Amino acid sequence: MTEYFIKRVLQSALVLLLIAILSFLLIHAAPGGPKTIYLSPGLSNEAAKIQAHNLGLDRPLPVQFFSWLGNLLKGDLGYTFKNHVPVGKIVWPTIGHTMILMGTAWVLSLLIAIPWGIYNSTVEYSLSDQTASFVAYIGFAMPTFWFGIILQELFSLKWDLLPLSDMYTMGKEGNLPNLLLHLVLPVSVLTLGFLAGYSKYARSSMIEVMDRDYIRTARAKGLPERRVIFRHGLRNALIPIVTLLGLDLPILVAGAALTESVFNWPGMGRLFVQMAISREYSVLMAITLIVAVFVIIGNLFADILYALVDPRVRLDRKGGSA
Amino acid sequence: MRKIKKATVLLSTLTLTASLLAACNDSNTESNNQAAANNTTKNETPAATNETPAANESTTPAPDAPVDGGSLVVGTFSDINTVNPIYIGDTSSGDLGTFVNANVYDIDRSNNLVVEPWSLASELPVISADGLTYTIKLKPEAKWSDGQPVTADDVKYTYDTIRNPDAGAPGISTVDKIDKITKIDEHTVEIKLKQIYAPFLYTLASSIVPYHILKDVPVKELEKNPYGKDPAKTITNGPWKWTKWEAGQYNTVEADPNYWGSVKPHIKTVTIKIYADQNTQTQALIKGDIDLVSSVPLTILDTVKAKDNINVVSQPGPQYEFIQFNFKGDNFPDKYVLFQSQKTRQAIATAVNRQGMVDNILKGTGTLLNAPFLSTSWAYDASAATNYAYDTEQAKKLLADDGWKPGKDGILEKDGHRFSFELQYNAGNARREQVAAVVQQNLKDVGIEVVPKAIEFSAWIDQNVTPGKFEALLLAWSLSNPDPDGESIFSSKYFPPAGQNSGWYKNTKLDELWVKGYSTVDQNARKAAYAEAAKEISTDLPYVFLYQYGAPEAFDKNKVKFDEADKPEATLGYGYFYHAIKWWTVK
Numbered sequence: 086m087t088e089y090f091i092k093r094v095l096q097s098a099l100v101l102l103l104i105a106i107l108s109f110l111l112i113h114a115a116p117g118g119p120k121t122i123y124l125s126p127g128l129s130n131e132a133a134k135i136q137a138h139n140l141g142l143d144r145p146l147p148v149q150f151f152s153w154l155g156n157l158l159k160g161d162l163g164y165t166f167k168n169h170v171p172v173g174k175i176v177w178p179t180i181g182h183t184m185i186l187m188g189t190a191w192v193l194s195l196l197i198a199i200p201w202g203i204y205n206s207t208v209e210y211s212l213s214d215q216t217a218s219f220v221a222y223i224g225f226a227m228p229t230f231w232f233g234i235i236l237q238e239l240f241s242l243k244w245d246l247l248p249l250s251d252m253y254t255m256g257k258e259g260n261l262p263n264l265l266l267h268l269v270l271p272v273s274v275l276t277l278g279f280l281a282g283y284s285k286y287a288r289s290s291m292i293e294v295m296d297r298d299y300i301r302t303a304r305a306k307g308l309p310e311r312r313v314i315f316r317h318g319l320r321n322a323l324i325p326i327v328t329l330l331g332l333d334l335p336i337l338v339a340g341a342a343l344t345e346s347v348f349n350w351p352g353m354g355r356l357f358v359q360m361a362i363s364r365e366y367s368v369l370m371a372i373t374l375i376v377a378v379f380v381i382i383g384n385l386f387a388d389i390l391y392a393l394v395d396p397r398v399r400l401d402r403k404g405g406s407a
Numbered sequence: 408m409r410k411i412k413k414a415t416v417l418l419s420t421l422t423l424t425a426s427l428l429a430a431c432n433d434s435n436t437e438s439n440n441q442a443a444a445n446n447t448t449k450n451e452t453p454a455a456t457n458e459t460p461a462a463n464e465s466t467t468p469a470p471d472a473p474v475d476g477g478s479l480v481v482g483t484f485s486d487i488n489t490v491n492p493i494y495i496g497d498t499s500s501g502d503l504g505t506f507v508n509a510n511v512y513d514i515d516r517s518n519n520l521v522v523e524p525w526s527l528a529s530e531l532p533v534i535s536a537d538g539l540t541y542t543i544k545l546k547p548e549a550k551w552s553d554g555q556p557v558t559a560d561d562v563k564y565t566y567d568t569i570r571n572p573d574a575g576a577p578g579i580s581t582v583d584k585i586d587k588i589t590k591i592d593e594h595t596v597e598i599k600l601k602q603i604y605a606p607f608l609y610t611l612a613s614s615i616v617p618y619h620i621l622k623d624v625p626v627k628e629l630e631k632n633p634y635g636k637d638p639a640k641t642i643t644n645g646p647w648k649w650t651k652w653e654a655g656q657y658n659t660v661e662a663d664p665n666y667w668g669s670v671k672p673h674i675k676t677v678t679i680k681i682y683a684d685q686n687t688q689t690q691a692l693i694k695g696d697i698d699l700v701s702s703v704p705l706t707i708l709d710t711v712k713a714k715d716n717i718n719v720v721s722q723p724g725p726q727y728e729f730i731q732f733n734f735k736g737d738n739f740p741d742k743y744v745l746f747q748s749q750k751t752r753q754a755i756a757t758a759v760n761r762q763g764m765v766d767n768i769l770k771g772t773g774t775l776l777n778a779p780f781l782s783t784s785w786a787y788d789a790s791a792a793t794n795y796a797y798d799t800e801q802a803k804k805l806l807a808d809d810g811w812k813p814g815k816d817g818i819l820e821k822d823g824h825r826f827s828f829e830l831q832y833n834a835g836n837a838r839r840e841q842v843a844a845v846v847q848q849n850l851k852d853v854g855i856e857v858v859p860k861a862i863e864f865s866a867w868i869d870q871n872v873t874p875g876k877f878e879a880l881l882l883a884w885s886l887s888n889p890d891p892d893g894e895s896i897f898s899s900k901y902f903p904p905a906g907q908n909s910g911w912y913k914n915t916k917l918d919e920l921w922v923k924g925y926s927t928v929d930q931n932a933r934k935a936a937y938a939e940a941a942k943e944i945s946t947d948l949p950y951v952f953l954y955q956y957g958a959p960e961a962f963d964k965n966k967v968k969f970d971e972a973d974k975p976e977a978t979l980g981y982g983y984f985y986h987a988i989k990w991w992t993v994k
Contacts, residue, residue, distance in 0.1 A: 169487065169631045175654055200710055249694040250687055254676060255480070255657060346683035349691075351655045355683050359485060359655075363497075364865070 093388070099379040104377045105157070109150050112366045153370075162371040166364075172371045175356065181377070182252060183340035183352030185264070190272045191337060194279035199326065202287025203319065206295065217284050224281025233347040234273045238268060250349035271348040275341060279333075286329060289323040324394055331387020335379040339372075437525045471968065477992030478676040480697040482688035486681055487657055490643070491635025492614035493569055496577040499679070502701075505981045506660045506677055507643040509668075511543065511562065516976050516985070518617035518785060518889060520608055524670040525646060527557055529594075532611060536930045537601040539586075540914065545594040548746025550667040551617050551642045559590040564618040566598070573626045581610045583886070605925045605933060606890035617642050639716055646672040646988050647838075656681055673991035689961070692717065698966050698992065701983040702958030705770050710959055718964040722977035726885040727776050728839075730759070730830070730846065733878055735911040743824045745878070750809040752948040756795035758802035759846055765954050773956035779884075779893050779943035781955055783800045783978045785930065786891035786937035792869065792942035794943035802853045811854070819854040827856035831871060832881035834861035839881045842953070875903035875911055883956075887980060891937045894921035897949060912949035967993050 141149060156163060162172035205214040241249040248254065248267050257263040294300065295318050303313045339356030349355070353372060360368040441722045457895055487500040492508050495501050512531070513523045522528050527549050534541040549557035561655035566588055569576040584604040589597045600607060616634070620642050624632050633640040646668060647660035657680040680697055682688035685704045691697045693714060703711050703719065712719050732752060736742030765773045774782065775793035785957045811819040811826060819826040830846060832839040843859040850857050864872065871877045884896065895901050898921050899913040917940060924936040945952070960975055960983045 131689060164631070165488070170636060175486075178654060239692065242690070249696055250682075251656075251696075257679070258653070278425055347687060349681075349683050349687050351681075356655060358683065 088170055089153040093385055095183065098166060098383065100381060101374070101377060105154060105374060106150070108370055108373045109153065110146075112370060113146060113149075142358060157374070160360075163367040171175065172367050173368075175368060176353070176371050176375065179340075179353040179356045180338055182350060183354060185252075186268065186271055186345070186350055187275065187337040187340060189268055190275035191279060191333070193272065194276045194283055197270055197276070198280050198283035199287045202284040202405070203291050203314070203322070205284070206288045206291035209292070211292050217288070220277070221285050224279075225275075228343075229274050229278050229341065230343040230347045233271065233344055236270045236273060236345070250347075254350055271344055271350055274344055274348075278341075280324045283326070283329070286326055287322070291318060294318050294322040297321075320394060325393060327390045327394055328387050331383045331385075331390060333374055334383030334386060338379045339376045414839050419542070421979075422963075453610065458555060471993075473673045473968070473989075473991040475673050475991070476675045477673065477966075477994075478678070479674050479699065479987075479990070479992050480678045480680055482682050482691060482697045482700045483679050484682050484684055484688060487652070487658060488681075489635035490641060490649055491616060491618055491632075493565065493574065493576045493578075494630055495812045499681075502984070503649065503658050503679055504614060504662070505984050506987070507641075507645045507649045509557075509645045510614055513610045514609075514612050514979060516979075518783060520612060525668045527615070527644065528611075530794060531607070534928055539600050539846075541598045541600070541607070541611070541942060542591070543598070545596075546667075547594055548667050549644060550665070551619075551644050552648050552663055553617075553620075553642045553663065553664070555617065555619055555642075556593075557615070557644050558593050558618070559596045560618040561615045562596045562819045563590050564622065565615040568616075568626060568629065571626050574629055578610075578613075603926050603928065605928050606888065606892045608928075609888050611797055615644075617644075647677060668874040668988075670988060672988045674987070675986075685958075692961060692963065699960070699962040700985070701960050703961045704958070705772065708770060708772075708959060716963055716965050717961050720960040720962075720975050720977060720983075721772050722957075722959075723773050723955040724958060724977050724982075725781060725883075725887075725955075725980065726883050727779070727781070727955045728842070728881070728883040730755075730948050730953065731880050731882060731910050732912075733875065733910045733946070734913070734949075735875060738876055738878055739828075741824065743822070743826065744806055745826060748809050749947055750805050751811070752951070753795065754802045754805035754809065754853065754948075755803060755850065755855070756948055756951045757798050758855075759795075759849050759951060759953075760797040761795075761953050762797060763971060764842055764845055768838060768845070769954065769956055772959055774955040776952045776955045778945045778952060779897075779950075780891050780897055780937060780941055781886065781889065781978065784889055784891055786934055787937040788934070788941060791938040791941035793942070794945075795951075797798045797849075799849075799852050806853060806855075813854055817854060818856045825856070827853065827858065828878040829858045829860050830879050830881060831860050831867065831877050833864040833867055835864070836861075843881055873904055873910050875909040877909075889979075891933070891940075892921060892925050893940070893944075894918075894925070897921065897944065910949055914943065914947055914949070917943050917947070966992050968993060 117331075141152065144152075153163065162176065164171055165175070201213070201217055205211070205217050208214055234363045237249055239401075240247045247269050252267055253260065253263050254267075300313060300317055303317045304310075308316075338353065340350075340352040340357075342354035342358050344350070345355035346358055353375075357369065357372050360372070440563040441792070442728060481502070483499045483502060485497070485499045487503050490496060490504050490507055491502055492504060495504050509525055509527050510518050511527045513526045515521045515523075520531065527545050529544045529546040534540070535542075543562060545557055545559065545562070547556070552559060566582055568574045568587060569578050570582045570585055572579065582720055584600045584602060584607055585598060586601040587599045589599070591597050612683035621629065621632070621634060624634075635641055636652075636654055638691060641649055643649060643663075644667075646663060646666050648663040649658070650661045651657075651659040657678050659676060659678045660670075661676045661677075666672070680691075682691060683829075685700075685702060686707065688697070688700050689707055689711060692700050695710070732746040733739075734744055734746065736744055739745060746755075762776055765771065775794070777794050780787045780792075782789075806819060809821075811821045814825060830843055832843055840859075840861065843861075847857040849858055862962055872880065872882070896907045897912060898906075898908060898918045899912075899915075900906065900918070901908040902911055903909050909983040912925055920936050920943065924933050924940065927933060931961075957977055960977060967990060969986070969990040973989045976985040979985060
């Protein structure tokens with residue numbers, strides 16, 4: 086287990102380094118990179134050169150890269166190009182905001198989707214099952230932002246029941262009931278999106294498992310149906326779901342750019358869009374890296390959970406790479 | 408000091424979110440320009456000519472008495488960078504700066520440089536007989552929010568710092584004519600210029616920083632200094648104090664109880680709240696979460712206008728759009744410049760339906776323009792510039808006179824060259840896409856083939872506009888300084904890549920007129936030079952000037968109140984907060 090863990094962490098570090106190099110190169114190769122955006126038309130050439138020098142943008146790329154990487158290892162994400170605001174000051178608060186929004190939607194959708202999907206697997210093509218399919222199709226087909234706008238139009242502008250956007254009413258920062266009110270609409274939108282995938286997944290995974298020989302065996306030896314479903318069926322059906330959860334983990338951090346934008350939620354998704362618009366590449370690089378870290382953690386997490394729920398996956402030399 | 412609209416960057420990248428809301432892509436995202444607070448002098452054309460009667464009527468609130476202590480919430484769509492006036496370069500920072508930083512001089516509705524009760528100066532600058540020395544006197548009662556007086560040192564330090572290349576101030580080119588700044592006494596400064604340069608006057612309509620706070624900061628460190636970034640460490644001299652910066656969400660300013668001015672602000676708290684885009688912002692206005700937005704997307708303008716509680720100010724801003732021709736042979740096949748003949752250019756101007764663009768694409772929110780002078784400017788002379796009315800037959804005739812003959816495919820030819828060119832513009836700008844399509848159709852009607860080409864904004868500026876490599880393009884200038892001087896974009900002194908005359912346009916007469924225009928501080932002489940320039944440029948047509956435009960401002964009329972004299976003025980930079988010190992809010 087330990088050896089496997091170390092191996093995975095080392096692999097992850099390597100992947101992260103590659104991602105860092107790649108994102109750095111891509112961003113520096115992009116037309117209108119940090120240099121051009123900084124050097125606005127009002128600046129004379131002379132002043133522009135001094136500016137570029139002050140920012141270190143006239144140094145060779147590898148030098149710039151290692152200096153950036155060095156600062157990164159010290160936890161310094163750098164400064165914005167436009168006005169030397171520390172990137173961390175901008176990025177870190179948004180992660181928390183995004184996790185509140187995405188976390189709520191995620192947990193809620195799991196709490197609904199998995200039991201519902203499992204139940205539906207036992208009553209295939211019943212009204213409940215049909216409803217679930219219908220909801221899933223809507224969830225898949227309806228663009229989240231569109232659904233968001235409809236909800237805003239009805240619940241906020243027309244009936245004035247819920248806040249239109251933002252995380253808190255101004256001046257009520259940190260007030261929990263206020264936060265919950267603001268969560269209702271965006272969470273509904275996101276939950277519908279998650280729900281569609283998870284409920285379908287849970288149902289089909291369960292149906293597939295319930296068809297297996299060992300379930301038939303369990304039934305044949307006279308176990309109560311309840312025990313067959315929960316003890317033998319569910320445990321196996323959860324394996325692919327767990328994988329899915331691990332892979333979805335980074336979304337909790339990265340946020341949903343569109344939903345966050347529509348509801349003006351001050352999260353990382355909205356930040357990414359805004360920073361892309363103003364070409365603040367240092368912030369974009371920071372966000373890319375943070376998300377990459379979570380992707381890797383998510384994968385690692387999925388692998389470990391996988392091993393825990395599936396005793397066939399052994400965390401030894403052989404099974405480790407499963 | 409004409410800048411390519413920064414917000415066009417916004418637009419081009421907004422394609423990202425454009426899929427989000429079709430309306431997102433609207434031209435009006437552009438109103439987020441970086442017009443600086445620098446402004447003009449005499450105006451002899453009533454600003455009201457720009458306004459529809461409806462706009463005039465709607466901006467007049469009920470004549471009730473001002474009340475103190477209200478609050479105002481304003482929407483914006485990006486966070487600020489700084490409120491340090493030396494480094495303010497973006498609209499959001501500038502918006503906040505308007506409330507907390509007093510200007511040395513202010514600008515009135517008719518573009519005169521004026522001393523308002525809230526200006527730092529006590530009288531208009533005295534210009535020496537040789538036109539080189541400007542003497543500025545400050546009000547002795549003017550104070551910083553820490554109680555220290557505003558002095559000559561503050562003025563000298565501010566302009567000297569902007570002048571210093573190590574500071575990296577975006578406004579460096581506005582002060583490059585300064586030779587020397589001298590402190591005469593505690594409240595008097597003398598600025599000596601290297602040459603007579605009339606537009607310098609507007610540089611003085613700007614804010615200053617406290618010398619006593621920043622004097623020991625090395626100039627290279629200034630940009631990173633907490634001054635301008637940390638509300639607690641930012642000492643200001645305006646009617647409001649910056650009290651809170653909730654990163655990515657909002658900024659708050661509060662009326663300074665110790666404010667020095669004889670006129671005090673009525674509104675106690677102003678909050679500038681950040682929205683993801685113009686549509687969410689406008690939704691919030693409709694909902695009542697915010698009271699004022701400086702730009703409403705045209706796609707939802709009708710919806711907003713239909714709301715009883717909202718007033719829309721439809722007056723175009725200080726920006727204009729144009730089709731630019733290139734005059735450098737290298738950009739054309741066989742080095743044959745298709746646009747080399749003046750008559751050809753006039754034919755193109757005649758063939759394009761500009762009024763149709765204003766009516767249908769801008770939905771009436773713009774006005775036609777024939778020369779690079781806005782109708783509100785004192786330099787504007789309605790009779791000077793030639794207006795090319797839309798006339799397909801006349802255009803065909805001009806082209807025929809000029810030797811263009813239809814080829815086999817109906818496209819005109821001359822000397823074996825087919826009249827077909829590429830018209831570039833930035834991808835994702837819905838307005839320009841529509842304009843390009845109209846131009847393509849209009850010119851097809853007279854036998855000219857236009858190939859519209861949309862390019863990502865930054866790449867376009869980098870690879871085509873700045874180096875002057877294109878055949879023709881669609882672009883806009885935002886006049887951050889409404890001085891009529893156009894040398895930096897039209898004079899042959901400013902060819903690419905260093906200069907901004909990216910079409911390689913050369914007209915000796917015009918080159919001289921620009922110099923003549925800024926080489927005297929006598930406004931009548933200047934006006935005459937610019938009338939002549941308008942005539943010359945509208946005849947010679949380096950650009951086909953299209954229209955002046957800008958997104959309409961909207962506010963909650965039941966909450967935001969002001970007298971007619973203090974209503975917003977769209978043609979000024981930050982004019983949507985014009986005289987905000989005299990506004991009040993109810994509810």
